[in-house]
Amino acid sequence: MAASSRSAREAKRRVQQMEAKRELRREQDKRRKRDNLLATAGGAAALVLAVVLQLTVFSSNPSEDEFKAAEAGLQSPSASATPSPAASNGANIPKPETAAGKTFTGTLALNRGNLGVSLDGSKAPQAAAVFKSLADKNFYKGLSCHRLTTAASFGVLQCGSKSGDGSGDPAYTWGPLENTPANNKYPAGTIAVARTGGNAYGNGTQFFIVYKDTVIPADAAGGYTVVGKVTSGLDVVSKIAAAGVKPGASATDGAPVEPVTIDSFSLK
Structure with missing residues (x-):
């Protein structure tokens, strides 16, 4: 009887050990799943951060200080990152009525080749009026396309900064926003207006050409x-994009390796 009792206790102990091992494995599996979830969330957060840093101020590349501030708080410290109240367009901005219902076609001649373009005055009358007016005045002749992005889902060539460094002209700003994609998707071939971040009246003379399907999250x-x-x-x-960007802070966002300038911009 004593030997039988010891065998029973030993068997019970082995069962308890097996149960403990199974419970340990279950906890380890849960921990691994939890760690994988955190890693995925961390990767998604890093992707969102990268997009926010790229787009905080779309009319120019952020400075090193702005980059650090954006990295810390996901926003730029500059005034342009704060939504501005609606404002009337200045006297030097053409009226949207001059383009309403019209389609303008023409050629954007770059030193690297010509692009046929079409502007839609029905969907974006204010923007079409602005760019038709600037083109008619030969404003773009000789200006550069200062910014190129080559990320997997962010491919644009940006042009039209009078200074050539991406800064805007504070004397020439306008709004409101028009014909903005509800899904934040900008198909290849899109011509859109660059502006200061968070400012619906921060449009100016700059525009960007989307050369591959691109997603640009809306800002404030x-x-x-x-x-x-x-x-x-x-x-x-x-x-132009295939040649890449000049070495700098980012491998996918900067000045084109091959300088790009506008020979002429004609619309009729």
Whole structure:
């Protein structure tokens, strides 16, 4: 009887040990799943941070101080990151009525090749009026396309800064936003208006050409005005992008390796 009792106790102990091991494995599995979830969330947060840093001020590349501030708080410390109240367009801004219901077609001639373009005055009358007016005045002749992005889902060539460094002209700002994509998607060939971050009246003379399908999250002010599209020659921009950006703070966002300038911009 004593031997039988010891065997029973030993068997019970082995069962308890097996149960403890199974419970340990269950806890380890839970921990691994939890760690994987945290890693995935961390990766998603890093992606969101990268997009926010790229787009906090779309009209110019953020400075090193702005980059650090954005990294710390996901926002730029500059005034342009704060939504501005609605304001009347200045006297030097053409009226939207001059383009309402019209379609303007023409050529954006770059030193790397020509692009056929079309501007939609029905969907974006204020923007179309602005760019038709600037083109008619030969404003863009000789200006550069100072910014190129080559990230997987963020491919644009940005042009039209009078200074050539991406800064805007404070004497030439306008709004409101028009024809902004509800889904934040900008298909290849889109021509949209660059602006200061968080400011619906921060549009100016700059525009960007989307050379591959791109997602640009809306900011505090909304999305970016789609004024028209490239009707031919988009491969010219794709070839510029293929050459890459000049070495700098970012491998996918900076000045094009091959300098790009505007020879002329004609619309009729």
